[in-house]
Amino acid sequence: xxxxxxxxxxxLPYLLGGALLTLRLxxxxxxxxxFLGIVGAMGRTSKNKLFHGIATAYVELFxxxxxxxxxYFAYFALPTFNIDLTPGQSALFVMILNTGAYxxxxxxxxxxxxxxxxxxxxxSLGMSYLQVFRYVMLPLAMKAIAPPLGNQIISMTLSSCVxxxxxxxxxxxxxxxxxxxTFRSFEIYIVTILIYFLLAEFLYLVIGYINRKVFGISAKxxxxxxx
Amino acid sequence: xxxxxxxxxxxxxxQLHVLKGISLQLERGETGVLFGRSGSGKSTLxxxxxxxxxxxxxxxxxxxxxxxxxxxxxxxxRANIGFVFQHFNLFPHLSILGNVTLGLKVVKxxxxxxxxxxxxxxxxxxxxxxxAENYPEELxxxxxxxxxxxRSIAMNPKMILFDEPTSALDPELIGEVxxxxxxxxxxxxxxxxxxxxxxxxxxxxxxxxxxxxxxLVEEGPPSEIFRKPKTEECRRFIEAIL
Amino acid sequence: xxxxKLSIADINYLWRGTLLTLRLxxxxxxxxxxxxxxxxxxxxxxRKTLTKMIAAAYIEFFRAVPLMLLFVVGYFGIISLGYxxxxxxxxxxxxxxxxxxxxxxxxxxxxxSVGRGxxxxxxSLGMSYVDTLRYVILPQAVKIMIPPAxxxxxGVVKGSSLASVVGYVExxxxxxxxIQRTYAPLLVMGTIAMIYFVICYPLSILSKNLERxx
Numbered sequence: 277x278x279x280x281x282x283x284x285x286x287x288l289p290y291l292l293g294g295a296l297l298t299l300r301l302x303x304x305x306x307x308x309x310x311f312l313g314i315v316g317a318m319g320r321t322s323k324n325k326l327f328h329g330i331a332t333a334y335v336e337l338f339x340x341x342x343x344x345x346x347x348y349f350a351y352f353a354l355p356t357f358n359i360d361l362t363p364g365q366s367a368l369f370v371m372i373l374n375t376g377a378y379x380x381x382x383x384x385x386x387x388x389x390x391x392x393x394x395x396x397x398x399x400s401l402g403m404s405y406l407q408v409f410r411y412v413m414l415p416l417a418m419k420a421i422a423p424p425l426g427n428q429i430i431s432m433t434l435s436s437c438v439x440x441x442x443x444x445x446x447x448x449x450x451x452x453x454x455x456x457x458t459f460r461s462f463e464i465y466i467v468t469i470l471i472y473f474l475l476a477e478f479l480y481l482v483i484g485y486i487n488r489k490v491f492g493i494s495a496k497x498x499x500x501x502x503x
Numbered sequence: 504x505x506x507x508x509x510x511x512x513x514x515x516x517x518q519l520h521v522l523k524g525i526s527l528q529l530e531r532g533e534t535g536v537l538f539g540r541s542g543s544g545k546s547t548l549x550x551x552x553x554x555x556x557x558x559x560x561x562x563x564x565x566x567x568x569x570x571x572x573x574x575x576x577x578x579x580x581r582a583n584i585g586f587v588f589q590h591f592n593l594f595p596h597l598s599i600l601g602n603v604t605l606g607l608k609v610v611k612x613x614x615x616x617x618x619x620x621x622x623x624x625x626x627x628x629x630x631x632x633x634x635a636e637n638y639p640e641e642l643x644x645x646x647x648x649x650x651x652x653x654r655s656i657a658m659n660p661k662m663i664l665f666d667e668p669t670s671a672l673d674p675e676l677i678g679e680v681x682x683x684x685x686x687x688x689x690x691x692x693x694x695x696x697x698x699x700x701x702x703x704x705x706x707x708x709x710x711x712x713x714x715x716x717x718x719l720v721e722e723g724p725p726s727e728i729f730r731k732p733k734t735e736e737c738r739r740f741i742e743a744i745l
Numbered sequence: 746x747x748x749x750k751l752s753i754a755d756i757n758y759l760w761r762g763t764l765l766t767l768r769l770x771x772x773x774x775x776x777x778x779x780x781x782x783x784x785x786x787x788x789x790x791x792r793k794t795l796t797k798m799i800a801a802a803y804i805e806f807f808r809a810v811p812l813m814l815l816f817v818v819g820y821f822g823i824i825s826l827g828y829x830x831x832x833x834x835x836x837x838x839x840x841x842x843x844x845x846x847x848x849x850x851x852x853x854x855x856x857x858s859v860g861r862g863x864x865x866x867x868x869s870l871g872m873s874y875v876d877t878l879r880y881v882i883l884p885q886a887v888k889i890m891i892p893p894a895x896x897x898x899x900g901v902v903k904g905s906s907l908a909s910v911v912g913y914v915e916x917x918x919x920x921x922x923x924i925q926r927t928y929a930p931l932l933v934m935g936t937i938a939m940i941y942f943v944i945c946y947p948l949s950i951l952s953k954n955l956e957r958x959x
Contacts, residue, residue: 279826340899340945341938342906345917349938352930434811441910448814461825465818469810476809499808499850502900553869574873582871592866596884606870609880651866658870 283460284451284467294450295471301446302433305371310425312372313379320384331380338377343503344438346370351442367436367444374503375432382424389420422491423498426483430476431500437472447471476500504531505567506662506693507552512561514547521547523717524561529662529695529710531566534688536704536725537697539714540740545697548714549664552695553586566661582610585655585663589671591647593639599626599650600635603657611658625657626650629683645676649683662693669700699744705729713737751932755923759933762919763940769836769905769915774898776841781848786878788849789856800849807846813907815839820911836908840901847897855890856882889959895952899945906941916940 284291319331338346350366361369390413398408437448451468455461487493507529514522521544529535537545550556552563554570554577563570568580594602603622607613613621626632629649631642639647648668655663665684669677681703688694688707698704704711704725711728713721713736721728721737732738751759787800820835859882867877909918920937924930 336946336949337938337942340903340949341941342903342917344906344909345934345938345941348917348921349934352924353934356931430809434809437811437813438907448811455821459825462818462822465814465822469814469818472811472814473806473809480809498854499804499847502812502847502897502904555865555869578868578871578873580871581869584869586865586869588862588866590862592860592862594863594866594881594885596881605880606872609876610871654866654870 279463280460281463281467283458284454284464287454288467290454291447291450291468291471294445294447295475297450298433298436298446298448299475301368301371301439301444302429302436304368305375305432305436306429308372309375309379310383312376313383316376316380317383317387320380321387334373335377335380338374339381339503343370343374343435344441346374347438347442363439363442363444366442367439367446371432371436371439375428378428378431378501378503379425382421382428383417385424386417386421390416419491419493422487423483423493426479426487427498427500429483430479431503433475433479434472434500435503505529506531506533506565507535507695508562508564508567509548509552510562510564512548512551512563513559514544514551514556515559521717522551522558525714525717525719526561527712527719527722529693531693532691533709534692534694534696534707535710535712536708537695537712537714538699538701538704538740543714544717545712545714546666549666549695549697552664553581553584555586578610582606582658583661585652585658585660587648587651587655587663587665587668589667591639591644591651591671593647593650593654595639597638598635599631599637599639599642602639602650603654606654606658621659622653622657625653628656628686629653630679643676644672645679648672648680652680652683652687656687660692662695663687665694665696665698667697667699669698701729701741701745713740715740751923751927751929751936755927755933758919758923759916759936759940762914762916765919766902766905766915769833769840769908769913770898770902772837773840773844773901773905776837777844777848777897777901780841780845781850781852784845784849785852786856788853790874804846804849804853807843808850812839812843812904813910815843816908816911816913820913832911832913836911836913840905840908843904844897844901847900848894851890851893851897852886854893855886858889859885892952892956892959895948895955899948899952902944902948903941 316331316335319327320335322328322331347367347370350361350370351363354361354366394412394416395408398412403411436446439446440449440452443449447468451464455464458464505528509525509527512522512525513520525544525548537549539545547556551558552565552570554572557572565580565584570580571577594605597605600619600622603625604618607618607621608615623632623635626635629652631646631649631653634642634646639650642650668684669680672680677700681700684694684696685703685707708725710722711725712719713728715736720734721732728737729741732741784800784803787796788804790797816836816839819839820830820832823830823835863881863885864877867881872880905915906917908915909921912918916937920933924933927933
């Protein structure tokens with residue numbers, strides 16, 4: 277049985293359009309996820325028991341259950357509460373919450389990477405609080421945050437294919453549509469995997485470059501988290 | 504009988520020419536002390552003898568055996584050359600006894616009992632027999648370095664190389680290590696020592712080698728080196744550290 | 746009623762799904778550990794050997810592809826070519842290869858985190874590369890590897906849910922079957938989430954504690 281690579285290749289623009297959809301969803305969820313992550317990190321470091329408890333429950337629940345289950349939960353279970361979201365909305369909603377949970381931990385670790393002695397040495401130089409924040413705390417925290425944050429973007433890019441399972445439109449969903457029409461599963465999914473691969477490698481390059489140039493970190497890239 | 508014969512060795516680190524044609528010899532049973540400013544190439548030379556660093560040109564012979572990158576030959580050669588590191592490099596996951604027996608068991612395939620006996624004897628030589636069951640982290644720096652020396656002795660080497668063996672130690676711990684090294688020298692071990700411990704050199708060394716900018720600029724017995732150094736650099740260096 | 750009800754049969758069914766998830770995970774982790782140990786050690790070789798490059802390519806590839814699509818290609822893809830594969834076989838192959846790459850990276854990082862001085866001390870005793878790894882480097886590296894390896898295990902447990910996509914009945918697909926019977930999606934998905942949480946959360950605490958002790 278011959279392989280028919282022309283099937284996915286002829287439809288490459290359609291698939292690449294799906295890749296853009298994926299990137300857009302990831303972009304949105306990262307931006308909102310960072311905001312959520314800041315709030316989550318504040319909660320995790322807060323002395324207020326209620327705030328701390330809620331933040332901890334949120335972070336740990338999302339980090340210790342499968343992304344797929346979270347997606348299904350939103351899709352199947354939320355309508356029970358008469359919350360009706362489109363597949364795309366459900367997907368984005370869960371992507372943001374999921375990213376926010378991981379970002380909370382990343383940002384918290386960044387905050388904890390700033391040691392008291394470093395802050396004190398800032399003050400001892402006669403800096404104001406704003407100056408200490410700007411020149412001591414922020415750069416130190418960003419240095420700790422940037423590499424895992426980049427990693428999280430790649431994790432979400434790869435894991436986001438799961439949203440196709442509730443018919444949210446992304447690269448994988450388009451591959452499924454193509455498969456339904458042509459039945460060339462093998463060729464289509466191999467090409468799809470390659471597109472994800474190139475997407476991820478591109479992100480590795482960009483993130484590695486930013487880490488080196490902006491933050492002066494030449495740390496070896498870790499593998500993405502499995503979410 | 505020549506134990507160490509270094510012939511016109513050159514070594515670069517990238518653009519940097521760190522060894523510029525070094526030649527030196529050490530007879531069997533002699534103790535040599537290599538000294539010079541940091542960056543003069545003395546540690547690099549020592550590491551080249553054990554092929555921890557490759558050389559770009561020249562030849563090094565240990566007991567008439569050429570130091571080569573050939574892995575099988577190199578392993579044999581290294582088993583016959585002890586190396587004592589500045590930071591001891593003991594194996595933290597093994598007991599003191601385990602540290603000293605590992606080379607015997609793995610490299611020389613010495614049976615367990617025999618290895619243990621040899622190791623205890625080596626530890627006795629450095630005065631640490633009673634620490635055999637302890638772990639490196641439980642020992643002081645001076646004790647750790649003595650264990651490192653015992654680890655070398657146990658392999659019954661033809662020569663031991665010491666790379667600044669006391670420079671990572673607190674001042675009060677230096678004496679015990681130098682004492683062990685002096686004993687070793689008196690027992691006839693061939694030793695090449697990178698060190699600035701001039702008291703040790705004066706008492707123990709048969710030859711001293713002064714390296715400057717990657718060149719061997721002066722060599723001779725301590726009496727000559729200390730009393731009438733031939734070069735200005737060597738005179739100034741000795742004045743500065745004495 | 747918002748929650749609906751589950752019969753004993755439904756609960757049994759979910760329990761069987763849980764066991765199948767565990768079986769899949771344990772198989773994947775077992776094979777993944779073997780692959781990961783081999784490829785991680787080859788990857789950590791300081792000399793540029795062919796095996797090192799193969800190991801590097803293997804790890805690089807799997808860090809940049811979605812696990813779900815590996816399941817899909819491994820099962821639907823192969824079937825579409827006219828070959829017969831069992832679901833379990835395809836799913837186990839995919840998850841093992843994927844896990845192997847992650848464990849491989851953990852092994853490599855662990856080996857490389859042992860200081861150069863340990864290598865130098867070993868080779869200067871005349872020890873070979875393999876002996877040095879075996880007697881000096883790996884015993885020290887294993888401690889460093891355990892916390893991130895537990896992280897990989899958590900990832901595998903969560904990732905195994907994606908096997909449902911190709912129709913392999915594990916916990917999530919079992920749950921979807923129960924939902925079809927009971928129309929109690931909230932209760933069923935909530936229960937499933939809790940089951941995963943009960944498996945993963947203690948592991949993540951363990952990993953964190955072990956890491957703190959290093």
